[in-house]
Amino acid sequence: MLSQQKTSAPAHWLLKTEPEEFSFTDLIKKGPSPWDGIRNYQARNFLLKMKKGDFAFIYHTGKEKSIVGITQIKKEAYPDLKTTSAESKKSEWFQIDVSAIKSFIKPVPLETIKNSPHLKNMLLLKQTRLSVMPLSLSEWNCILNLAHTPMEGLHP
DNA sequence: GCCAACGTTGGC
DNA sequence: GCCAACGTTGGC
Numbered sequence: 137m138l139s140q141q142k143t144s145a146p147a148h149w150l151l152k153t154e155p156e157e158f159s160f161t162d163l164i165k166k167g168p169s170p171w172d173g174i175r176n177y178q179a180r181n182f183l184l185k186m187k188k189g190d191f192a193f194i195y196h197t198g199k200e201k202s203i204v205g206i207t208q209i210k211k212e213a214y215p216d217l218k219t220t221s222a223e224s225k226k227s228e229w230f231q232i233d234v235s236a237i238k239s240f241i242k243p244v245p246l247e248t249i250k251n252s253p254h255l256k257n258m259l260l261l262k263q264t265r266l267s268v269m270p271l272s273l274s275e276w277n278c279i280l281n282l283a284h285t286p287m288e289g290l291h292p
Numbered sequence: 293g294c295c296a297a298c299g300t301t302g303g304c
Numbered sequence: 305g306c307c308a309a310c311g312t313t314g315g316c
Contacts, residue, residue: 152302176311197302246303265301265310 148276149182149192150260151207151234152267160194160205164236168210172218172231179268183230184213191287192234193271193279195260202243203279206287207234240283254278 151171153159163169174180186192190209196202211233249255255278259269271279280287 154302201303263310264303264308267301 147185147187147190148271148273149186149190149209150195150203150269150271151192152195152197152260154198155196155200156198159196160207160236160239163194163207163234164239168233168235170217170231171234172216174216174231174268175229176265176267179266180230182268182270183232185270186212186232188212191237191276193276200243201246203240203249203283204243205239206237206285208237209233210235238285240285242282242284244279244282248282249279252278252282 155161174183186209188209188211192207192209193203194205194207196204209232213230213232216229216231246260249258250261255261255275258271258275259266263269
């Protein structure tokens, strides 16, 4: 069915992290890991839409300011285990599990993204404080090209 | 419901 | 260190 195919097609995301806190390299070392600590409603709502098998880029903030690799969603949203009792009275926060899939052959700096006409509408540029965001397929593919990193051989 | 004050994120 | 762009809090 067409509608089912559409909803089951893998979506594409971008996750931001401070590499000093938890980097893509850490994720490679640790294997499938929780992505937690999201305390922003818009970001949370995106987390809730993530499906197992979806792909997500990892963006390093701070000194690096680059997209550095590809991850895959391994477990869909479940309650954030670090939610404090004070927080849980007010709202529900969630985490997902992701695993590293592939490092970019060439990381894609923020500067390159800014200078790429095809990427000018990326939420990364429009909402600088958002840490979880969706990407369109064309944005995803454009960044893969800039990274010199094909998806071939990666199975969802 | 409005708004001022304050806090946070993240680039510069 | 500064600032823009939010988000949150609390008084009214």
